Amino acid sequence: MSQKEHNEEKMLITKAKRGDTIAFESLVRKYQKPIYYLCYRMTGAHQAADDLSQDVFIKAYFALSLFKEEMIFFSWIRKIAVNHAINYLKVRKREKSLGGNEMRVSQSPGASPQELPEETYHRKQREKVALGNG
Numbered sequence: 001m002s003q004k005e006h007n008e009e010k011m012l013i014t015k016a017k018r019g020d021t022i023a024f025e026s027l028v029r030k031y032q033k034p035i036y037y038l039c040y041r042m043t044g045a046h047q048a049a050d051d052l053s054q055d056v057f058i059k060a061y062f063a064l065s066l067f068k069e070e071m072i073f074f075s076w077i078r079k080i081a082v083n084h085a086i087n088y089l090k091v092r093k094r095e096k097s098l099g100g101n102e103m104r105v106s107q108s109p110g111a112s113p114q115e116l117p118e119e120t121y122h123r124k125q126r127e128k129v130a131l132g133n134g
Contacts, residue, residue, distance in 0.1 A: 010069065032057070042082070
């Protein structure tokens with residue numbers, strides 16, 4: 001990163017800390033792909049990576065007051081992403097070990113026996129949109 005880019009990023013961070021959402025959106029646009037790909041590499045699932053990367057930016061936004069100027073923004077947000085993905089994987093592992101196949105049983109017509117509740121929800125949302133009800 002050039003000195004000019006570094007100064008521009010510092011300016012965006014300062015503005016975002018003061019509540020400038022447009023400045024924060026610029027930071028999101030700059031780092032959303034690397035954070036998504038990091039989450040995807042860790043989870044191996046597009047939907048999980050998409051959800052996690054969105055959560056990471058929400059967490060970062062609310063924790064922006066804790067960001068210290070001498071830190072590198074990408075390193076900070078990457079750490080948030082890694083920790084969030086690790087926590088996600090721990091929960092998923094725990095759910096699988098506790099629930100076994102019972103967690104995967106769905107009462108919804110059209111659902112496969114292996115469909116998770118969140119998958120059922122997303123499938124129903126897609127069906128609503130396809131039917132013009134969403």
